[in-house]
Amino acid sequence: AQKVTQAQTEISVVEKEDVTLDCVYETRDTTYYLFWYKQPPSGELVFLIRRNSFDEQNEISGRYSWNFQKSTSSFNFTITASQVVDSAVYFCALSERRDDKIIFGKGTRLHILP
Amino acid sequence: DAEITQSPRHKITETGRQVTLACHQTWNHNNMFWYRQDLGHGLRLIHYSYGVQDTNKGEVSDGYSVSRSNTEDLPLTLESAASSQTSVYFCASSESRGQGKAFFGQGTRLTVV
DSSP states (O other), X not given: OOEEEOOOSEEEEETTOOEEEOOEEEOSOSSEEEEEEEEOTTOOOEEEEEEXXXXXXXXEETTEEEEEEGGGTEEEEEESSOOGGGXXXXXXXXXXXXXOOEEEOXXXXXXXXX | OOOEEEEOSEEEEOTXXXXXXXXXEOXXXXXEEEEEEETTTEEEEEEEEEETTEEEEOXXXXXXXXXXXXXXXXXXXXXXXXXXXXXXXXXXXXXXXXXXXXXXXXXXXXXXX
């Protein structure tokens, strides 16, 4: 069965520090998709990135970067030079091609302190 | 622009009442999902649908039901509301076969008193 583990429940860092959010997943499917979502204090869920299992290239988007490693079943998310606006709950999620269910981790609450 | 909307945004109901939360999407997506969000549990899947007349149970489906009579709508019904169902509910839709990201509604905060 598919499973997503975000071991870090809550993280606090001082503004401008780099921070990495960990995500470990389990799946029996060979084709799957990984996602990160952000939930700011306003409550909506904001899509950040989607990765398929055949694409292990790391991705960078501005201050955000993602490290996908199939060998360790991890899809970690790094924010460089964090800002107060990055304070939010971040969710990692997994979808298997065979059934399309999207399963979420429990989320990591990130506090960026000014 | 295409969107996914939930209604109501907030609701207070009494224990034992039947409650229906609406979800409407204009993305023309086949897949639709209902989640509940609770502190310490993240987002948990309640029910999902791959298309009209198709419904499936998620990990926390007890006490909930859904029906899919058209592509756009997936209403979630709490047959007899319980205090344990106090939560924030999110509806989502996505393209088939995991090709796309899931689009989420803004959530419905339900309080059962």
